[in-house]
Amino acid sequence: MPVSRLADGRKAWQRRERKQQLARWAMWLVGTAIFVWCWQRISGATTWFFVLDAPHIAGDILERAMPPRWSYISKLWWPIWDTLNIATLGTLMALVLAVPVAFMAARNTTPSRYFIRPLALLIIVSTRSINSLIWALLLIAIIGPGVFAGIVAIAIRSIGFCAKLLYEAIEEIDHSQVEAVTATGASRWQVMAYGIVPQILPAFAGISVFRWDINIRESTVLGLVGAGGIGLQLSSSLNVLAWPQVSLILLIILLAVVLSEWVSAKVRGAII
Amino acid sequence: MLSLEKLTKTYRTGDQALKAVDLEIPEGQVVALIGPSGAGKSTLIRCINRLVEPTSGKVWLGDIEISSLGATALRQQRRRMGMIFQEYALVERLTVMENVLSGRLGYVGFWKSFLRRYPQSDIDEAFRLLDRVGLLEMADKRADELSGGQRQRVGICRALIQNPALLLVDEPTASLDPKTSRQIMRLICELCAERGLAAIINIHDVALAQMFVQRVIGLQFGEIKFDGPPDGLVPEVLTQIYGEEDWQATIRKVEEEEEAVE
Amino acid sequence: MSDALSLHLGKPWKKPPFIKRAWLRWLIAVGAIVYLVLGIASVEVNWHRVYEGLDRGAAFIASFLTPDFLTRATDIREGITESIVMTVASSVVGILISIPIGLGAARNIAPLPVYMICRGIIALSRSLQEIIVAILLVAIFGFGPLAGFLTLSFATIGFLSKLLAENIESMDRSQAEAIRATGSSWPQWINYGVQPQVMPRLIGLSIYRVDINFRESAILGLVGAGGIGATLNTAFDRYEFDTAAAILIIIIAIVMALEYVSGIIRARVQ
Known part of the structure; x- marks a missing residue:
């Protein structure tokens, strides 16, 4: 137990050793310094004169935005339908592509641990770390603006997300069920259909709906860069x-x- | 009918699970395989249908050598070996009927099995087996709704519908209560007798093994230490297999229980 | 042979359907097909344009092999630094604010009025996407990283407070009660009874949020929020795929590094 001596020689209990305590203080100091530096950079890039005016501007915008122009809704039905399509078709496309990627990435189903698995993991991490808006920018540059670019952007962004959750589910399956199906003399695909698929089906359904929900959100803003x-x-x-x-x-x-x-x-x- | 020649398995970690095991099992004989945990019982039966690949040695089923078969031929031979598992290993999210029919996977093509279009003869046989083990009403229940004993009966049906010549049984009673354990063991042995099946039953309950089988094999550190009739399991033999312990109670209990059962 | 068995023999067998009500099953199936047909039909695809684009797509993929870090090195360095600065600052501020809000949004320790207010803040933050918040804040505060910083802080609050509150609500009551039984004051109770239970998860979630904040900070520049x-957008606009590839590689590398670090830290605190 860390104990230190007071000036009069009595012992006092401390939560941490002196060295640990110093290290902790140093960490906090460095952390605070980093934060202060970051804040100064943000502050330096800001015109504070405008910021002081912000409440006034905000009030002004709010005043002009109210009430909403309800009649404009007649022009929005078609875009709303497009948005729904981007999210739904994009999710479906992503699922079709994510399933094989997940099977290639899961340790227990991958055809090759040293070649195909790293490739699948690379697909997962690169599609996941890039936001759908960036994918949309890229696709617009490649295939032109429109709903189709939005669908593909949503699909690509979702592959990594769905495949990651799915391959984790595949790795968690009960191996003895797979073994039992194999022991009956089933072929590789039959083992897949009887031993593995029933076990991951609930996870798969959950992931699809979860991602669809996220994609509805994301597809509402894709139009900002021109993707419908x-x-x-x-x-x-x-x-x-x-x-x-x-x-x-x-x-x-x-x-x-x-x-x-x-x-x-x-x-x-x-x-x- | 089944014979093992110098069957050896060394795991990648360097553990020698089986050390050149020789074994001969004639048609229709039910054999219990006993031994402490880690003796290689599970590895032995998995090496027979190659769920675990043996390192060396041969496995003969009839006049076919299993350990050198290619993938397709191996699948065909696996149909002749039904397997029953410790924790039942039913596909829990499928129905009882689907689990039983999955025993026919080796006989039907992929799309037929995927669409659940099994031949009528298979379906009839599945119902007959479920009726035999008393689970006919459960056919359309999901496997995870069943109790342990019921699940193991489904597991038995799945193995039998393969129409096997040999049953590989891995700790069938390990997760069951004593009464259900006996019922399951009795059922397995009765069915083997009815159909003239040979069986290898891994079991850690020595008393239970003695009650039901004609021959006991004791395995220790991957070597056969005992091979003989159940009443040959005297305290000295058990000490040799499992280590020092007072065995008298175990054996006496069995004899008394047997009298009680009769 | 039992009577029950003879009822089954010779009869076909079918797997019981997942949805038991037949009309519902058909409704869902037909509805799904009709939607798919209408949906796919309404998507206009200019296949000619897509076909032309394939070359550019190939060029883009090829440019991943020859990324150009140098031509716009200053822009890239400035942009990435600004993203990191926004990430750090907004994560710190967001986490600090979300702790009291998370406490307030846990029904088992907060009084009802506080609970309602905190849940309201969370709901608002969660239902507005970062990019929309960023647009509004840019309109109010002008272009620059301040708007981005505020956006990410606001989003962090919604994310972290909700999970923190759920965590507190599912904590072990008996430990907290034991501390209360010692006669502790409310802050002492939180410090000894609640904090030790939720701390590991809070740290894990905070690190995860840092990861998300960085990814989001990469798109805020599209609407002028630092x-x-912005650099990435320019690169795509000018078809400078090798520069864009360089930026994307940096983003992916930083995200991977963050995931690696967060894995280590989470393993250590748990």
Whole structure:
């Protein structure tokens, strides 16, 4: 137990040894210094004069945005449909691609541990670490703006996410069930269909719905870079400072997010 | 019918699980394999159907040498060897009927099995077996809704529907209570007798083994230390297999129980 | 042969369907097909444009093998530094604010009015995407990393407070009660009864959030809220795929490094 002597020679209990204590203080000091430096950089890049004016500007924007321009909704039905399609078709496309990647990445099903598995893991980490907006930017440069670019962007972004969760589920399966199916003389594909698939099906369904929910959110903003959906209208309304339209679009996005979360919670509840 | 020649298994870690085991099992004989944990019992039966690849040695099933077969031929031979597992190893999210029919996977093609289109004869046989083990009503229940004893009966049906010549049974009673354990052992031995099947039963309960089988093999550190009739398991033999312990109680209990059962 | 058995023999067998009500099963199946047909039909794809794009796609993939870190080295360095600065600052501030809000949003330790307010803040933060918050904040505070910093801090609060609150709500009651039984004050109770239980998970979640903040900081530049996004956007606009590839490689490398570090730290605290 760490104990130190007081000036009069009595012993006092301390939570940590002196060395540990110093190390902790040093860590806090370095941490604080880093934070202060970061803050100074942000502060240096900021025009504080504008910031002081911010409450006034915020109030001004709010005043102009209210009430929302309800009649604009008639122009939004089609973009809303597009947004739904981007999320749903993108998720479906991602699932189709994620399943083989997951099987290649899971230690117990990969055809080759030293060649194919690292490749699958690379696909997972690179598609996962890049935001769908960046994928959309890239795809617009390649295949041109539109809903299709949005679908593909959502699909690519979701591959890594779905494949990661799925391959973790595959690695956690009960091996004895697989062994039992193998022992009957089943072929490799039959072992897959009878021994592995039933075990990961609930996880698969849960992952799909979960990702669909996230994709609804993401697809609402893809239009900002030109990849279709309601974000296009948001972007053009922002460009002409049509704040009543912006507020209507934001309300719709909020509603879509709440609805999709509700749907996904319901479906997941029904499956599990 | 089954014969092992110098069957050896060395794991990658360097553990020698089997040291040149020779064994001969005639048609229709039920054999209990006893021994302490880590003696290589499980490895031995898994080397027979090659769920574990033997390092060297040969396995003959009838006149076919198993250990040198290619993948397709191995699958065909696996059909002749039904396996029953310790923790039942049923596919828990499938129904009882699907689990039983999965024993026919080696006989039907992929798409037929994927779409659950089994031949009528298989379906009839599945129902007959379920009726035989008293689970006909459970056919459309999911496997994870069943109790331990019921699951093991499904496991037995799955092994038998393969129409095997040999049963490989790995600790069938390890997770069951004493009464269910006996019922399951009795069922396995009865079915073997009805169908003239040979069987190797891994079991750690010496008393239970003595009650039901004609021949006992004692394994220790991958070597056969005893091979003979159940009443040959005197305290000296058990000490040799398991180590020093007072065995008198174990053996006496068996004799008394047997009287009680009769 | 039993009577029950003879009922089954010779009859076909079918797997019982997953959805028992037949009309519901058909409704879902038909609905799904109709939706798919309509959905796919409404997506206009200019296949000619896509076909032309394949070359550019190949060029982009090839540029991953020859990334150009040098041509825009200053822009890249500035952008990445700004992203990291925003990540660090917003994570620190976000975590500090989300602790009291998380405490307030846990029903078992907060009074009802506090609970409602904190849950409201969380719901608001979670339902607005980072990029939309960033647009609004840029409109209010002007271009620059301040808007990005505020955006990420706000998003961190929603994420971390919610998980922290759920964690507190599911903690072991008896430990907390034992501390309360000693006659401790409310802060002492939190410090001794609650904090030790939720600390490991809080640290793990915070590190995870740092990871997310960095990834998000990479896109905030698209709307003028600072970070590497602006440079990346320019690179794509000018079809400078080798520069874009260089930036993406840096992002992926930093994310991988963060995941590696967070794995080590999480293993140590648990």
